[in-house]
Amino acid sequence: MLLLHLSDVDEARWGEQFRAALGPYPVVRRRDDFDPADVRYIFVWKPQPDAFDGLSGLKTILSLGAGVDALLKHPALPDVPIVRFVDQDLSQRMSDYVVAHVTMHHRLYTRFQADQKARRWNQIYPPAASETTVGIMGMGVLGQDAVRRLKPLGFALRSWSRTARTIEGVEGFAGAEYFDAFLADTDILVNLLPLTPETAGILNSDTFGKLRRDKLSGGPAIINAARGGHQREADIVKALADGTLGAASLDVFETEPLPASSPLWAIENCYITPHIAAISNEKSGVAYFSEIIRKHETGEPLINVVDRSLGY
Known part of the structure; x- marks a missing residue:
């Protein structure tokens, strides 16, 4: 039984699609009448405190999100494998966001937007893409897809991750000891890291001050499309005000929805979107997890299983 x-999504619609995809395999929702001991798989998003109560026969947790940091904090999380959502459609949507904001900052949108408002004709030429370095933090599925999309545009690319990655056309850095070297020649910093105790708050004043300052007019830019827990918003506000950062694109926040009282709303060189960089598509999500259930029921191993010791 699945x-x-x-929470916060249309559970009934997902249920209809899972029933159509899985055929006779039983699919139930929280409000249905069922024996919790019969549940073998649970498909979760923002699980409530009682989500796992009575699930004595549970084999696997299926996570709607690509990131599982919030799920891993659940106080009653069972000791069973967790499968995260890995999907080409989700990766494409994330890369669409990253490419759009990288190119916006590369072409000095903030500077020309200010000139337009001032009716000021000021011909400052952006550097060539080949003269502009995009540094991507996180080389998982999303980071690697962003590299594939950015590479044909001609940017100099570098990456930073927990463990070393060799990717053609990308200068790779790994581990805390090489973080400063990674930042030193980065003009546009993109965060696609998983949220772990080691990466929490990594977007802070110290990080911003180590980015390269002599390529983009106005200063370096940051893009965070991972988790709000990666950033220190007070530091971002200060860095945008004092010129340490030229611009920031933020899709995630320490508190969501972003409170109306947040100073970020009023900062002209801060570009805010309401956690919409990438969404989990119902059609591809149902197909992905239905196939996992079918194969697992026949004895095949699970794929994309979370390593709890790493947090992703």
């Missing part, structure tokens, strides 16, 4: 436990 149990759907989804």
